[in-house]
Amino acid sequence: IEEGTDPMDPKDPPSSTLSDSLVAYWPLDGTDGESTPDLGPNGYDLNLVSMETSNFVNDQGRAVASFDGVETMLVHNNEEGEELPINQFDLYTISLWVKITGSGQNDLRFFSEGSTVSGDPLFNLGTRNNGSDNTVDLYLRDGGTPNHQFSVGEPLDGEWHHLAYTYDGKEQKIQLFIDGVLDRDDWIFKELTSPLDTTTIGGILRASPSHWVNGLVDDVSLWKAVLQEDRVADLANGMDPLRLAGGSQFRITDVTRDAEGNITFSWNSRPNASYAIWVKTDLMDEWEELDDGFPSQGKITDFEYPTGSSPDPAVSRKLFFRVTEGDSL
Missing domain, CATH: 2.60.120.200 (Jelly Rolls)
Known part of the structure; x- marks a missing residue:
């Protein structure tokens, strides 16, 4: 259902935004x-x-x-x-x-x-x-x-x-x-x-x-x-x-993984803000904190997660990441 507020109702209208306001x-x-x-x-x-x-x-x-x-x-x-x-x-x-x-x-x-x-x-x-x-x-x-x-x-x-x-x-x-x-x-x-x-x-x-x-x-x-x-x-x-x-929502915007398994991901950020970064190998697990004060790099911030980290991206082929502004989930 494109932009609908109720995925079970095909006639449900798109959710309103204030983008023009x-x-x-x-x-x-x-x-x-x-x-x-x-x-x-x-x-x-x-x-x-x-x-x-x-x-x-x-x-x-x-x-x-x-x-x-x-x-x-x-x-x-x-x-x-x-x-x-x-x-x-x-x-x-x-x-x-x-x-x-x-x-x-x-x-x-x-x-x-x-x-x-x-x-x-x-x-x-x-x-x-x-x-x-x-x-x-x-x-x-x-x-x-x-x-x-x-x-x-x-x-x-x-x-x-x-x-x-x-x-x-x-x-x-x-x-x-x-x-x-x-x-x-x-x-x-x-x-x-x-x-x-x-x-x-x-x-x-x-x-x-x-x-x-x-x-x-x-x-x-x-x-x-x-x-x-x-x-x-x-x-x-x-x-x-x-x-x-309804614009420029805070989210991870790009994820890359090289041949060795090193991961780099990016999110749209605010200048001078700081971010907490979390990882897990299974959605049923608890989040593990990687950094509780990673500094913004401007409007886009990149974070490198190299092989040898725990959990190791060279071993764990499936990883989930979360970024929060501040130091808490």
């Missing part, structure tokens, strides 16, 4: 010194502002971007015809992981879309404007109120949390999810119609930069669709946005 995906795993890549379909790389290689760090098994709250920022200058800013769409979702302490950080922004022409129109997600707690501050301004609105939960508590913001201009409804669970859907709706030409992480860029946040941000993805709650939960549970979009 993904606008940008910034893993924030590393940099070439000038930018950090967009792995989405459009290649909207983010330019570094007062940042360098040392601003991309490992934290609790994550490769993330670190912002100092003084001058660091990641910027995309939006051009005519692009799919940024994301708020140009009637339907959109912003998904990201943050490790930020909101209390004591007054009115600072971890995601922003602004204008270098006018200081008035502004769309921000950030810390509460008076820094009194760990709520998320949603700031919508385009010639009037409501300006600041706040989450019920307090995810800016210095620990890692997943946030997803959805906007439905047709139904005039905004939602915020914290760790895959709906926090609020009763926000005062505000449509921004003035053009915005910057999309930034770590602060605001208008005619000049400002409102820099201190903290860590990871895996930012933008979608021109309102992701349903189960899809948001998938992202909050660690699903790669590319996999959710």
